[in-house]
Amino acid sequence: MTIQLHNAGKRYNRDWIFRGLTYDFHTGSHYAITGPNGSGKSTLLQILSGAVTINEGTCTFALNNQIIAPEKIYNNISYCAPYLELVEEFTLTELLNFHQSFKPFLNKLSTDFIANEVQLEHAQNKKISEYSSGMKQRAKLAQCIFSDTPLVLLDEPCTNLDAAGIDLYNYLVHKYCANRLVIVSSNDKQEYGFCNEVMDITAYK
Numbered sequence: 247m248t249i250q251l252h253n254a255g256k257r258y259n260r261d262w263i264f265r266g267l268t269y270d271f272h273t274g275s276h277y278a279i280t281g282p283n284g285s286g287k288s289t290l291l292q293i294l295s296g297a298v299t300i301n302e303g304t305c306t307f308a309l310n311n312q313i314i315a316p317e318k319i320y321n322n323i324s325y326c327a328p329y330l331e332l333v334e335e336f337t338l339t340e341l342l343n344f345h346q347s348f349k350p351f352l353n354k355l356s357t358d359f360i361a362n363e364v365q366l367e368h369a370q371n372k373k374i375s376e377y378s379s380g381m382k383q384r385a386k387l388a389q390c391i392f393s394d395t396p397l398v399l400l401d402e403p404c405t406n407l408d409a410a411g412i413d414l415y416n417y418l419v420h421k422y423c424a425n426r427l428v429i430v431s432s433n434d435k436q437e438y439g440f441c442n443e444v445m446d447i448t449a450y451k
């Protein structure tokens with residue numbers, strides 16, 4: 247999987263968030279997008295998911311050297327972000343089963359195994375609405391990291407996680423994302439310490 251930005255620019259109304267952004271993202275590398283609050287990290291991540299369009303330049307997605315149209319890219323993406331909601335009426339088992347009906351899990355892993363991996367096996371049959379905020383974040387990470395996609399987009403992935411949760415995040419990323427294209431939007435080294443490429447978005451203001 248590759249994503250190539252060439253001279254990309256994004257503005258909301260008259261305000262440019264970034265301009266002249268030329269950057270290649272490749273499978274095998276793990277990238278961090280850093281910058282202060284409001285600098286455009288989440289906006290860029292949404293562009294890299296195909297959900298938001300740029301106002302100038304190009305953003306090209308390719309899988310196995312075949313160009314993919316931005317509107318088709320969603321099949322290849324797992325996304326975890328504070329602004330993406332879970333279906334809270336579901337239990338974790340129902341949520342994972344529903345999710346895998348349109349996005350299968352890595353190696354056909356079972357929902358029981360996944361609940362166990364994120365240490366939520368004791369709460370597997372409890373409604374997500376009754377979860378704590380840290381438990382909800384573990385459920386979001388489970389849904390994202392275990393989906394069998396070449397691209398994993400993580401926006402502030404340790405939101406609401408305690409120290410054990412942050413260790414769990416690092417374990418999941420190392421075990422299940424090693425050969426995937428991973429892009430993390432964050433200002434917290436605990437969230438992107440494993441990334442081998444760091445892009446400071448303020449360089450493109």
Ligand SMILES: Nc1ncnc2c1ncn2[C@@H]1O[C@H](COP(=O)(O)OP(=O)(O)OP(=O)(O)O)[C@@H](O)[C@H]1O
Pocket residue numbers: 258259263281282283284285286287288289290
């Ligand atoms: N839908 C929108 N319409 C108008 N402006 C927007 C929209 N989304 C974001 N912005 C603006 O774009 C800028 C970048 O926002 P963005 O959320 O990408 O920043 P960020 O770096 O992720 O911030 P944070 O670290 O606080 O999460 C901000 O000035 C924000 O107000």
